Amino acid sequence: GESVGLHLPTLSVQEGDNSIINCAYSNSASDYFIWYKQESGKGPQFIIDIRSNMDKRQGQRVTVLLNKTVKHLSLQIAATQPGDSAVYFCAENAGGTSYGKLTFGQGTILTVHP
Amino acid sequence: EAGVTQFPSHSVIEKGQTVTLRCDPISGHDNLYWYRRVMGKEIKFLLHFVKESKQDESGMPNNRFLAERTGGTYSTLKVQPAELEDSGVYFCASSQAVLPTGPYEQYFGPGTRLTVT
Numbered sequence: 001g002e003s004v005g006l007h008l009p010t011l012s013v014q015e016g017d018n019s020i021i022n023c024a025y026s027n028s029a030s031d032y033f034i035w036y037k038q039e040s041g042k043g044p045q046f047i048i049d050i051r052s053n054m055d056k057r058q059g060q061r062v063t064v065l066l067n068k069t070v071k072h073l074s075l076q077i078a079a080t081q082p083g084d085s086a087v088y089f090c091a092e093n094a095g096g097t098s099y100g101k102l103t104f105g106q107g108t109i110l111t112v113h114p
Numbered sequence: 115e116a117g118v119t120q121f122p123s124h125s126v127i128e129k130g131q132t133v134t135l136r137c138d139p140i141s142g143h144d145n146l147y148w149y150r151r152v153m154g155k156e157i158k159f160l161l162h163f164v165k166e167s168k169q170d171e172s173g174m175p176n177n178r179f180l181a182e183r184t185g186g187t188y189s190t191l192k193v194q195p196a197e198l199e200d201s202g203v204y205f206c207a208s209s210q211a212v213l214p215t216g217p218y219e220q221y222f223g224p225g226t227r228l229t230v231t
Contacts, residue, residue, distance in 0.1 A: 034219070043118070043205050043222030044157070089157065098170050100147055100162035100209075102220065107156065 012111045019077040021108045023090035026071060030092040034102065035064060035075045038087045047075070047088075077110075085112045116140065118223035120206050126229045132194040135226045139188070139208030145169075146189050147209075147220060148181055152202035163189060196230045203227050 013019050025033070031052040036044035050057045050064045050073075057064050063076040073090050087109050091102040119138045127133050139146045148160040160179070161171040165186035174181070178197070183189040193200055207220040 036222075041224065043207075043224045046219055046221065049219065091157075098162075098172065100145055100164075100220075101159045101170055101173070102147075102149075102157075103159065104149075104157040 009106065010109045010111070012113065013080050015080065015082060015112055015114050017080055019075075019080045019084070019110060019112075021075045021077075021088050021090075021110065023073040023075075023105050024071060025073060025090075025092050025105075027092065027094055027103070028068075028071065029094045029096075030103075031095050032093040033064070033066060033073050034091045034093075035062075035073075036089045036091060036104075037084075038089065038107070040086075044089060080110075080112050082112045082114050085110055118206055118208050118221055120204075120223040120226050122226060123224065124227045124229075126231065127196055128231055129198055130195045132192065133196055133228060135191045135193075135204050135206075135228070137189045137191070137206030137208075137223060139206070140221055142210070143208035143221075144186070144211045145209040145220075146183060147207040148189070148191055149173075149205040149207065149222075150202050151205070152199070155202075157205065160191075193228075196228075198230050201228055201230045 034049040035047040037047050038044045048059045048064050050066050055066050061078045065074045087107040089104050089107045091104045121136045144165050146163040149157050151157045159173040162169045163183045166183050180192045203225040205225045207222045209220045
């Protein structure tokens with residue numbers, strides 16, 4: 001069945017470093033991908049999204065890369081700050097009749113050390 | 115603008131009891147979603163409302179779960195009777211009307227932590 005998973009469950013970085021969080025997906029029909037950040041006691045917060053007709057999209061300090069050939073998604077955070085410490089989830093959507101359904105990965109815990 | 119709100123934030127009930135969770139979406143959002151995360155698992159989709167209609171309920175685990183959205187505003191998710199495996203965090207999300215090329219950005223609420231003992 002379709003699934004979205006993460007290569008690395010935990011990631012520790014020093015403040016100021018760049019962080020890269022990876023995600024693999026298995027549903028080749030997926031056409032929309034999102035990265036969410038979840039802090040303790042809060043719901044997932046939207047970071048950035050990308051459609052399958054793109055391979056890169058940039059936001060403020062974040063970049064999402066999509067490689068459809070190998071079904072891989074990554075989130076790059078530039079100059080990581082302690083406030084970036086959280087659990088990061090990738091999610092995908094395959095459209096069609098389930099256009100509202102997001103399939104989430106397990107999450108990567110990012111810890112930023114000052 | 116107020117975000118998605120959920121009530122209660124925590125609920126502890128005994129096996130066999132009934133619990134009703136409530137979600138108030140962002141004003142004007144036609145689309146409302148329920149997800150849950152049980153211990154050690156990923157966040158899983160439960161169902162999707164468009165206004166008051168169920169667009170997709172493929173993720174509902176069994177008939178002990180009943181979701182409603184009368185009037186197309188707030189939604190409730192009832193679990194009756196609750197079982198131990200229902201423990202987890204239940205998230206609600208909402209989004210604007212979906213266009214053919216529009217974003218599907220879903221805004222999540224803080225979740226309701228349900229503990230069944």
